[in-house]
Each structure stands twice: as C-alpha cells, then as structure tokens.
Amino acid sequence: MIVRNITLLVVWVAMWGELNVANVASGVLMIAALSVLFPTDDRRARLAHRVHPLGVLRFGGRLFVDLVVSSWNVAMAVVVPNADRIHTEVFDVALTTTSPLVAVVVSNSITLTPGTMTVDIIETDRGFALRVHALGRAEPVSFREQILELERRVVAAATPVGIPADGARAAIEHNVEPPRDGSAS
Amino acid sequence: MSTVVDIATAALFLIGAALAVIAGVGLHRLGDTRSRMHAATKPATLGVLCCAVGAALQSDSSALVTKLLLAMALQLVTAPVGAHMLARSITRRDEQHPPTTS
Amino acid sequence: MIGTSQVALALLILAAVFTVARAVRPSSSTGDRAVALDMATSVIQCGLFVGAVILGDGILVDIALVLGLLGFLTSVTVARFLERADR
Amino acid sequence: MTALVLAHFVVAVVVLAFTRARPVIGAVIGCVLFATTAVTIAILGIGVDQQRVETWRWIDDLGLQMAFRLDGFAVMMVLIVSVIGALVLAYSIAYFDHDETFVLFVGLFVAFAGSMTGLVLSSDLFTMFVFWELTSVWSFLLIGLNDRSAQARTAALRALLVTGGGGLCLLAGVALFQVLAGTSSFAELAADPPVGTTATVAAILVLVGAFTKSAQFPFHFWLPGAMAAPTPVSAYLHSATMVKAGIVLMARMSPIFGDLDVWRWMVVLSGGTTMILGGVRAMRQVDAKLLLAFSTVSQLGFLTMLVGLGVPGATYAGVAHLVAHAVFKAGLFLGVGVVDHATGTRDIRKLNGLWREMPMVTALMCLAGASMAGLIPLFGFATKEKALVALLDADVGFVGWVALGFVTVGSVLSAAYTVRLLRGLFATKPTTRDSAQEHMAHLHHAPGWLLVGPMASFAVASLAAGLAAGVVGGWLVAAGTSLDLDVASKLALWPGINTALGISVAVVAVGAVVGWRVPVTEPPHHPAVSGERIFQRTFDGLIEGSKRITVVTQSGSLLAYLAVVMSVVAAVLGVAIFTDPGAGFGELVVADSPVQLAVSVVAIVFAFAVVLARDRFVSALLIGGVGFGCAVIFAMFGAPDLALTQVLVETLSIVVFLLVLRQMPRRFAADPTWAPQAIRIAISTAVGVSVAAFAVMVSGARSAPSVGEVYGELSLPEAGGNNIVNVILVDFRGVDTLGEITVLAVAALGVTNLVRMALRNRKPVEDTDSETAQPDRADDAGSADRSSAGGRRP
Amino acid sequence: MSASLVVLIAVLFGTGTYLLMHRTLTRIVLGVAMLGNGVNVLILATGGRQGEPPIVGREGATDPVPQALVLTAIVIGFAVVAFLLALAWRNWTISGNDAVEDDVEDRLIARAGADGERRSDVHHHEDVDL
Amino acid sequence: MNALLAIPLAVPLVGAAISIIVRRLTVQRVVSFIALATSLAASIAIVATVVIDDSIAVTRLGGWPAPVAITLVADRLSALLLVVAVAMVSLVLAFAIGQRAADERSPFYHPVYLVLCAGIAQAFLAGDLFNLFVAFELLLMASYVLLTLEGTDSQIRSGTTYVVLNVVESTVLLTAIGLIFAATGTVSMADLPARLAELPDGVRSGLNLLLLVAFGIKAAVFPLFFWLPDAYPTAPSSVTAVFAGLLTKVGVYAMLRTETLLFPGGHSTLLLWIAGATMIIGVLGAISHSEMKRILSFHIVSQIGYMVMGIGLGGEAALAATVFYLLHHIPVKTSLFLVQGIIERDTGSTFFRDVGGLARRSGPLAVLFLLPALSLAGLPPFSGFLAKYGLVRAGFDGQSYVIVGVALLASLLTLVSMTKIWTGVFWGDVHPAADAERRGLLRRYPLMSGSAVVLVGGTLAIAALAGPLYAYCVGAGAQLVDPSVYIEAVLRP
Amino acid sequence: MSRRSVILDEADRWLFPVIVMVSVYVTFRGHNAPGGGFAGGLITGCAFVLRFLAGNDLRIRRSVIARPDRLIGAGMLLAVATALSPVLLGDSLLESNIWKLQVPLIGEVKVVSSAIFDLGVYFLVIGVVLAILLALGTDPSEPVLEREAT
C-alpha cells in the first residue's frame, strides 16, 4: 500500500507540476479519500513488495534499451521483411514468481521487448505461465531463459515478501482469508 | 545550448514520426493480426516517448516537464495492457475456432 | 525547428494514413481495426506533442496525457467483447 | 329573459342529477318551468311599450355579445316553444312510461327548450348562432336516445353533420358581418345594411345555414331520418320548434336582404322544390310518422318561401302559418304517437278501420289534418289564404309568380297527403291480399288521458284559432311589426270571394282526389337519387378516402418519415441557396492547415467506411475513428476543451456501443428494400451538399462582431477564470450547462429504467417480492447491490 | 472558411442521413452519432476562425462561444446515443432483433384501406453470423 | 423579479434531484407536489406582474449585462403559457397518481416528470435561442423516458420512432441555431432581430426555413407530423395527456416567437399552406381510425394547423386569436386524454370494438367527454368556438378566405371524428366483456376523475371568462406584433 | 479458462486511482485551462469502465452514493443549489461569487462559486457513466430474450 500511495502522491504532484505544501497536502487528502471510497479490500492487497530503487532504475534502463531494440527489429521486419523476420511462433513460459504484480510487470515488459508479446497469462497451481507470441525466429531454450532473466530483474526491483505462493493464489481465487504469516505493508 | 536542444528535439521528433510511419506500414506488411500488433505496440510507443521527450526539451516550465514525464510513464504502463488484452482475445478465439481459411 | 516539426507532422500524417487504411480495409478483422484505432491514439499523441511545440501551447499536452491514459480502454473493450461476440 | 334561459339549463342539470329514480317528477318540474316561462314572457312582452333588452358583453375585442330582445315575434316564438313544450312533455310522461331513457329525455328536452328560447329571443346574429348550434347538439343526443339502434345513431349523426355544416356557413356569415359592419346585431345591420359582393356572400352563407336547419332542399334529407327519435322528440324538435329556427333566422334577415335577387331566387327555388319534393315523398310513405316528416319538409318549404321573400304581406302570412303549422303538426305527431302506442305500429298498411276503435282520436286527428289541408274554418285555411293573397299581391316580378306556382302545386300535395294520412290511419280499406290480414294491427289498450289530452289541445287550438282568425291575426301584427314589417291586412276567417279563394278551393278538391286515389298499400318507394343516399355516399367516401390518404401520409414506417423529413431539410436549404448564394463561396480556402486537410480526409474516409461496414462491432469502431478525427480538428482549431471532451465522449461511446452490440449478431441483416438505394443516396447527397453549401453561404454573411469578445473581456476580472470556454459553461451560460447535465441525468435514468423493466419481465417471481413491493422502492441499497455486486463480468 | 471542413461537413451530414434511413436501429444510432459530429464541426467551422485557444491573455484567440455551444451539444449527443442504444438493447431483448418495425395500427389501416394492394407486413430477422 | 422567473425552472429541478436520491414514493409525491405548487404560485405571480406592470418581465441570469447573459423573459404570451402548462402538469400528476400505474412502477417517474416540467417552463421563458434548444432537449429527453417508462413492446416500437424523429429534429434545430450564430455572432433573441435584418435575403430565408422545419417537426405540422400519431397512443394516458397538451404547443410557441420576433413577415403564405394541409390531413387521419387515443392524437395535428394559421395570418388580431387558441387547446386536449385514461383504466382498451355504451354506464363521464369534445370541434359556447371564431374573423379581416374555408371544413370534419368516438365508445351496446353492472365509474377513480373534472371545469371557465382572457391575449398579440417592446425590455441596461 | 485477466486486475489496481486523480486535476483546473467538471467526470467514468472491464466491483463504499442514481441526484442537487442560492439572497440565478480564503501554509486560495457548480457536474457525470455501465453491463450470458425470434 505504501508503495502505491507514494506512487500516487508522486503522480499527483507531477501533474500539478510543482512541489509545494498545497499540492502535497491536497495529494494526501486525495489519496486518503480514494482509500476510503475505494478500499482495495481484495486479499491481494496484503501482498507486499519491497522496492529497491536501484533495481528499479536498472530495470527501467534495460526496458528502454529493449524497447529501442525491439522497435528496430520490427522496423526491419517491416521495411526489409524476410522469412525469418516475419516468422511467428507461440511459446508457453512458466514463471517462478507467485506475485501477480511481478507477473504483470514481466508480461508488460515482454510486450515491449524485442520480438515478443504476451498474449495470455495463465494461472496454474504452481504460479503464472505466460503465453508469448514471438515475431522472428527464436530458439525455445534461450527464449525461455531470456524471459526468466527478465523476471529476475523485476524481482530485483520489487521483491515480493512474506506470502507463500499457494496461499496467495488461493486467496485470490477463492476469496478466503490467507494465512497470516507475513507482514502486510 | 539552445541550438543543441533544438537539434535534439528535431531529431527526436523525426525519429518519433518515422517510428510511427514504420508502425503504420507494419500494420499492412505483417502477416497476421498478432504480428501487426508488434508493430502497433513497440515502435508506436517508442515514437510517443520520443515526441514527448522532444517536447519536454523545448518546454520552459518544470510543470510541463513533469507532466510530460507522467505522460510517458502512463504510456509505458497502458500501451502493453491494451495490446495484451487484444492479443489474448485473438489467441483465445483462434484456439476455440481455428481459422479455416487464409 | 518549426520546419522540422512540420516535417515530423507530415510524417505523422503519413502514419495516420496507413493506420486509417488498416482500419477501413475491408479485409481487416475486427482485431486489426482495434489495433489500428489503438495505434491511431498513439499517432495523435505524437501529433499533440509536436503540435505543442509548434503552437507553443502546453494545453495540448494535457490532452495527450489523457489520451495516453485512456486510449487503451477502447482496445480492452473490444478485446473483452470480441471473444463472446464471435462465439 | 337571460334568467329564464339559464333556468332551463339549471333545471336540466337538476333533472339529470336528482330525478333518476323518479323521472316523472323531473317531467313535472319541466312542465312547470315551461308554464312559468310562457306566463312570464307574456307578462313581460305583451302590450308593453318598451321592449325589454338584455345584453351581456362576452368578448369585447371580437364584438361578441349575448343580446336578447323581447319583441312581438320573440314573444310569439317563446310562447310556441314553451306551450308546445309543456304539452309535449306532459304527453311524454305517458309515452315513455317506464323507459330507462326517460330521465335523459326530460333533461335533454328541457335543455333544448332553453336553447330554443334563447335562440328566438336573440337580437344578435351571433347570439342566435350560439343557441343555434346548441339546439343541433341536443337534437343529436335526442335522436340518438335509443343509442342501441344503428338506425338511430346514423340518423342522429346525419342530422348533426348537416345542421353543423350549415352552422359553419352561418358562422362564416356572422364573422363576415362582424368584419364588414362591425356588428352582428339585427337592428344595427338593418339600420345600416352592408353592401357589396362580400355582404351578399355573407347573406348567402347565412341563408344556407338557415336552409340546413329548416331542412330545405338540398339539405332536406336529414329530417325524415330524424324520425328515428321518439315521437315527442319528433313532434317538438323536428316539427314544431327546432326546424323553425331557420325560418326565424330568415324572418329576421329577409327584411334586410330580401330585396337581393340572389336571396329571393334561392329562397323561392329551394323552398319551392322542398315543398313539392316533400309533398311527393309524403305520398309514397306508409309509415305515418315518416309521412308526417315529409309533410313537415313540404310545409317548411312553404314557410321558407313566405318568410324569405322579403315581401311584408308574405312574411306576415309566413309568421301566421308558422304558428298554424306548429300547432297542427304537433297535434298530428302526437296523434300518430297515440296510435303507435295503442296498436304497436304506425304502418298504414297494417291499420284498418281504426276509427271504430278510437273515434275520439280520429276526430281530433281530422281536425288537425283539416288545418294542414287548409280547410275552412281551421286556422290553416286562414294562414294559407293569407299567403296566397300576399303572393298574388307581391310586386316582385317573375320570382313572385314562380313562388305562387310552387305554393299552388304544393298545396294540392298538402291536401293529398293529409287525406292519405287520415285514410291510412283510420279508414276501413279494402284489403287486397289475404296474407296482409293476419298482420293487421289492433288496439292493444286504450290511450290514457295524458296521451290524448295534449293532442286534443292542439287539435282544438287549430279550430279555435281558425274561428278566431281575426283576433289571432291581430295578436300576430305585433310579431310582424317587430320584424320591421308594414302589415297592411290582417288574417281573416272569411276573406271574401277572390282569386285566392278560388285557388284554395281547387287545390283542396284536386288534392283530396289525389290523396284518395293513391293506394296506401304500396311498399315505400326509395328514389334512385336522394339526398340521403348522396349524403351516405359522401360520408362513406369520406371515411374511405380518409383511410386512403392516411395510408399515404401515415405509413407507420420510420424510414419513410425520415426520408420525408430529410428531403424537406434539403429542399428548404436548396431554395435558400438558389435564392441568393451570397459571398461565402468566394472566401473559401482549401484548408486552414495541411493537418486539417489530412485529418478531414481521414474523418471522411472513416465516415464512408461506417456506411460500408457490414459488421456491428466494426461500424462502432469506425465511428469512433470519425470522432477522434473530429477531436483532432477541434484541437487544431483552437478548441482544446472540445478536443478533450470529444476524446472522452468518443471513448465512452465506443464502450457503450460495444456493451450493447456484443449481444447482437455481428453482421447487419440485409436491409429490406424500402426504396431504391438510389433514392436513399439522392436524399443523403442532397442533405449533405445543401447543408454544407448553406454553411458556406452563412459563414460569409457575418456582419457584426461575436458576443464572444465580451465574454473574453469579462472572464477573468468578473468571473475569475482564465479559460473563457469553461467560464462560459459554468457562469455566463451556466443555465445551459444545468440543462445539459440534467439531460444527461435523465438519459441515465432512462437507460437504467429500460434495463430494470427488462429484468423485471425476465424474473417475474423475484420481481413480486422485491421490485414492486413498497419497501424495496425505499432507500435500501438492495437493488443496487443485486445489480452491481459480483456479477458484473463482461 | 476552410473547404476541407466544408467537405467534411457535407460527408458527415450525407452519411449520417444515409445511415438514418435504415431499418436496423444500430445503423440509425450510427447515423445519429454521425450527424452529431457533423453539427459540431459545422458550428465550430462556421462560428469563427481558427486561432489560439480562448484563454485569457492569448492573442488571436478563436471565438469561445461556438466552443461552448458545441460542448453542450456533445454532451447532449452522448446522452441521446446512450439512450438510443438502450432502446436498441431493449428492442433486442423483446424481439430478438433491432429492426424498427412499422406501426401496427397504421398498417392495419393500410390493409383496410387498400386490401391486397400492398404487401403484408414483412418481419425482418437478422441472419446470425458464425 | 429575479427569483420569480427562476423558480419555475429551478425548483422542479431541485425536486427532481431530491426524488432521484430518495425513492420512497410518499416522499417523491410530496416533493413533486411542493415543487409544482411553488412553480404554479410563481407562474401566477409572473402573470400578475406582467399584467399589473403592463411590461415584460426579464431576468438576466448570473447578473451579467443583457447580451452576455442568458435572459429569462416573460411577456404576456410566455407568462400565460407558463401558468397553463404548470397547472396542466400539476393536474395530470394528480391524475397519474390516481391511475396507480406510472409512479408506482418506476421510481424514476417523478424526477423525470419534474424535469419535463422544468424543460417546458424553460422553453417558454428562454430569451436565448440556444437556451431554448437546451430546454427542448430537456423536455425531449424527459419525454423519451416517460414514453418508454414501462418498456413494453409497443412502447419501445413507437418510442423508437418518436425518439429518432425528435433527435433528427434536435439536429436540425441545432444546425439552425449554430448557423444563426455563424451569421450574426449572437444567440440572444433580443440581440438577434437587428443583426438578422442585415443579412442577405437568401441567408435569412434559409435560416428561417430551417428553424421552421425544426419547430414544425416538434409542433407536428404537415408534412412533418407523422411521429405524433404513432407515438402518443402507446404511452400511459397520464403521459400522453401531458404530451398532447403541451409538447407540440412548445413547438408552436417557438414558431410563434421566432416568426414574430426574429423573422417578422417571412413566409406567411407558406405557413398558410402548411396550416391548411395540417388541418385537413390531420383530421382525415382522425376520421380513418377506430381507436380513441389515435383519433385524439390525430386531432392534435389538425388543431396545430389552426395555430399555424394564426401565425401565418400575422397581425395583432390573428396572433391574439392564436394565443387564445393555445390557451384553450392545452386544457381541452389534456382533459380529453384524461377521460380516455379513465376509460382505459376501467375497460382496458379504447378500441371501438372493445368498448361501447359508456354513456349508459356513466352519464357524468359522458358529459366529461362531451364538453371538451364539443369545444375541440369548435361548437359554441365553448372555448374552442371562441378561439376558432377569433381566427376566422382575423382571416376575414386579412381577406384570406381560402384558409378560413379550409379551417371551417376541418372543423366540420373534426365534428365527424368526435361523433365517431361518441358513437363508438359512448353509444351502442355495452361490450359483452365489460361489466355492464359496474356503474359509478367516476366514483371508483376519485383522483383521476377529480383532476378531469377540475380540468373540464377550467375549460368552461375559459369560455365564461373569455372577455378578460381575450383582452389579455390581445395584449399578447400586440406585444408580438411589435418586437421592439421585447427587445427594449431585454436589452435595457 | 478464466475470463478474468491478471493484467487487467493489476492495471485496475494501479491505474484506477491514477485516473481518478487525473480527473480531479482536470476538474479543478478547468476554470483556467481545458477541463472542468464534465471532462473530469468522464475521466472518472473511464476509470469505472476499466474497473468494469476487469470484472471488478463497481461499488463506491459509502452508502450515500452507493447507487449511481444517488450520485446523479447529489451532483444535480449540488449544481442546482449552487445556481439557486443567490436567488435566496435576492440576486439572480447563477450569480457567481468569488471568495478569497487564507489557508495556513498554503496562502491565499481563490474559491469561485461556479467551481462548486462544476463539482456538481463532476459528480453527476460520474453517476451517469456508472448508471449506464451498470445497466447495459448486464451479463449477456444470462439470456434476456423475452420471446425467441421466430
């Protein structure tokens, strides 16, 4: 929650474009009102992540590079198409994380990175599996490795804490109280 | 200084616009809907970012800059969501009704 | 500066033409058209950023912000209903 | 006078409201009222130097007033109305017996009498018109008293429409007089008669009105039909009083317009034709009541000629004959009613030798009949004699001789149908067919005194007035004088031997023979061409034609409606454009900027794509494209607020479109061809081109600066905002915004309501215990919870 | 005035009109939306000249009044489209199609007025795709 | 003055907002009653002001100077129509509550009904063309919802026709207003006449015609009337009653206002042609049908023709007659629909094949029908006759003999169609399905009959008090003939 | 296969408040720059669309505005009351006022009465979008056809 609220405060102040008492105060009020009116009472809210600023920066930089590379690749596929470049394939990749946030960030990043696009996220008993659409020839093993590498980078930026995988998922899917053995932020 | 900034802006604008054109061409050149989504997502997003940065370089108020940064961040978050959902529905549909022709 | 921006605008118009063509081509699937509309919002955003510089007008940035924030909703809506509608 | 008239309406309401259980009481009250009226009017009006005048201003701006004057003619007419009314009402107590419609009859009867009293008292054409139309309404309701009978309904309708149509002519006449002379008062019109074509037209319109009411050819046909009404109604309305309204009107108007040639000829031709036609038709009837009806038509023609000719002597004779006719005809009608009541039939083929069984009635009927035939010493003889004298003396040229001819022939017929009536009802006739014998009607029960009494009064009155013709004629001079007549000679029982008497004798003799010779056993004759049929055919044609027209104008097809509306739009703009294209076209530039050009093209492409799309989803997306294109144009134009709002609205519109369309088939059905595609395209093109061209025209026409400039000056200092558009919306034109958001709110409520109704129809069981029940309507969030919680999964 | 906007206005009005003249309610709603766009562009394009946004202190600003009018019109247009779509939805739930049918009583009159001359009521059903 | 003119449009909106929030029926009813009573009181006060001061009441919203501010303007015409409308709306509400249908079935009836009332009030008071458009939208959207309130098959079908055609009407109106702004730079009705006068003929005539088309659809004149007879018969009677009485008259009002204030003297011949065709085609439609509500709906069309005739004739006398016609027609038409509603409530139908002999079952009901019916057919001494007479006289004054002839013919045909209802519903055999023994119809529905009785009494009162009322209308006509009075009153600093 | 999407779920969780904040921002600066209550309300409406598409609960957790029509009514009441309040003081409908308030730490805050009006517009529009979503979002998997097409 803290992460989210701070993010929101940053967004609010950024929108007004000036860091001053009025903007921060109104932002706090705004966020308080939002929490009251739209409480995230989903059990998911209890999932916490520890954010590592350095990891975030590293992830962001890498993401930007990936975006540039992928744009280049698509451009080549468009401008100078050949059989390899316009070949498509669908892979299923099982992630190791149990955090939906991590899974989502990974999935979104995949969409922005070279040659790949997440077409589905499947929740399995063991975690999340991504179905990825690849543009251009790819070798399955290294392809999976790339994605798991991406996941590691995301986890390094925001580490899920404290909640066993199955409990969280059970909580999400069946809306029951998850075991209280972790700290909630 | 301002010349450098101007040149940078010009370059970013041209790159951004060119990316948009490439994305547009990609919508036609690529073989199937999901491939075309690659074009619509990646170069287009980058194009938006380029243009936003270009505009930020030209702006003289911090307020505008933060707003542009915000716009960029939001673009990075929302663009893949839309693309993903579309791709997902197309994938699921194709799995349920395998295309018979073409 | 302004001149280059005009060129950029011209390129964006070209991009828009391609996008529109995808949207209206009879051979396009609904998904294609949704993709094209999604893409169109991106092109418009680019145009608004460039236009903000040409006109020296920060107001257009606000519109671009909102467009970036909400443009994906159309795609999501189409995606949501496409599966069912095609059943 | 006004009080008397109003008293009638009050009594009518009282009767209808309070004497339901004992209608006889109502009838008695009515009789008392009539008697009171007669006495009061006699006291107020007879032998008084100063004529009583009452005027009630109604609408000064239109010159409308209710004006009454108690002159001699009015006194005479009121006495006819109320005395005959009292007698007929008394008679009806016995006639209706225990009929459930009796109370309604009494109420309407009294109301009618009130209207008739008002009519005859009117000193203003407008006032007369008001009562005139009222009498038509009462007549309609009274003819339809037996509303279960289709014949009665049709007859009522016919009477109403004919007299109503005439009423409209009269109305037009009134309005024309008001415009021409600034008044519709008889006295003022007479004092300064309007002249000229328009005035003549007005007079003719008034005359036509009078013709319809008094059943003059070619409007005569409604009257016999009206005999579907109960006999008291026929006797009172359709013989004694209401049909005389036209005569009254002519009597008031002919001193003013009688010297117009067209007026005279119309009166003589129409009245004469009516007199002959009525007589001939009467000779063909076997229903005694119908026979009387046609005789009334004939007599009305006679009266029309006399009163309408505008010759003082004739008018005086007409007024006298009006009285005579009212008396003897009421008696005859009541007599037929007595026979009908006693035997159950009025068919003269089925009646034989009734004189033996009801000699008293026979005698009385013969008296009244003799008056109708014009036999001395009855009153009818004196009046007819006077009429012949007047016509012979009239110095109006050829038209006068034509009138005399009509009267002579008509009088022969009068004598003839009188004989036919009396013989048919009472005489012993040789029966030719055996089969007819068993259908012969016989007396069921003897008529009571209440039935015979009134009728006897009329018969005796006919005789008495005849014997005292000189005295009665003296009384009638007052009536004549009040009509602005110079009455030279009065009535007399024995006028001396002259041409008129010769004619009378011949007429009666010939008539009697004819009447005796025409067999009574013939089936009723239906002429091939009759007003009745023409009317019916016109009426049917009206209904049928209205259906045919309505099919065209009201096709029920939204498509056709829209096509018409859009064509009209294109047409009016086309007219404007071709009138004067203006300067706008010269000021056109290709585009304000290249981007604008490009985006316009994009939007145009999207628009055409929407038209061509065969898929619902796709068309919703494509129209989104049009919307986004417009948003860009707005942004370029200097309207960021618009662009922002447009983007948001377009996004939400697509969502709403898809929410709805997801449930429908993806593809549009082939639209059934309502019209050739070419027509659709032509209309659309016309609309598009004309609107755009007109827009160009208009844009070149601006001459004054926009109020927008003032808004700009006031915005920051006065309203505290920099964004002028927003300040306009929430401040300068805030009430527009208030309305606009309310529209939005109502639309949302409407959408919610439609879905609620659908869900309610879907789940009737759940519905009964939650939706319609009172508690749930109250402020529990239950329904909201049910509709919002959990289940919202697209 | 800009000719490209004039042509755009013509096309929006033309296509809007064309779409209106259909039996399918969806198309009619599309036509209404199209006409709405057409009117908005028309008011803006004829009401003033292109210029700067009307913010206090800006030179060469365009006339704010047409913008205020169009804003109101956009909102009302949205309300109308939403309600029409709800009508289409209800029509669909009732009859399984969204065709606008002719008025029953008018058709009866038509039949009574001219027996046999006109073809009888046509009921239209959508051919379901896929 | 400021408060007075604002109340009829603002107070119902407050009431609407409250009854959107609170769904409890009793609360909604009380709120509606208070809101309408307040509006009525304010409207009467407005009339009093207008008469006593012999002036035009103006309020400038937001306190801004005149051409900037949207003004609410009440001249004699507006004030009169306002009172009549609010009174009518209030009575029909009582009727609707008595009908036990509308407001118990949907919690949205009251708020939407109040919005309708506010929209009508705003339309009559608007001194600004665009504000008039917004008022139209307000009452139209409310009417869409009311018309489809029960969401039945027939309501949806005819509702669709109604909604689509009125949406098209709105589009045309908006186009016209937008173009008027484009040509003149203002939408203030007081500011417009001078600016419109400077326009070239083609432009002015086009703008005028475009407005006429829009208002013509709304007022249901030939050849744009067809939505009305299809749409009205399907709605609940309480809804139809208020629509029939008021909605088309708002269109007539707008036509009257714009033709006298903005485009004086324009297209009068065209208007007379339209008037004649509307009268005849409308009444022929009435004659062709065999259902009470349909016939009454077609009558509306026909009667609109008379009012358009008055506008087309122009001049003080004709306009006075038109105003009086409006005054008479609203309550008379409404009361006829109320009677229809009572019959429908009792028998479930007003098709002639399903009913009959009602005069025998309920004399008072028959009287309740007959009085307004005769009035509508233009028979003396009822108000309809006086109104018709005013028009006829004005027509003769202007030597427009043809249109007067057509009007009189239409009047006869109206009588024909009224007798069709009378013979079909009130005469004849009691339909076997009906419970012939159930008498005392009016006593069974006290609230419905009560409002009908009050209304019919009102129509009789109009005839009885025709002298002063007509004088008032003449004053209104004088104000309409001389636009400078209006303009000065609004633009006065 | 689940109809829900984890991605959309997360997007809703993170973007919903952002969108609402943007809407508030757009509403409040509408008086000086493009925006205003209407645009703001529509933006919040879009946030609810996102929430709806993610398959999440649309309720606002305060009973006063639990039902969208209450929100509509409240917004309408706020707007009309603001418009009508000057009438009670003898001014004309919609007469606007500007109040200048001194708020500690923040300084002078200018409050324009028309901003309150705009706030009413904002709430009303949110309510409208919600109402339409709730109504037309009725789950089509439950057939609502009353009679089958024949």
Ligand code: NA
């Ligand atoms: Na119908």
Ligand code: NA
């Ligand atoms: Na019947």
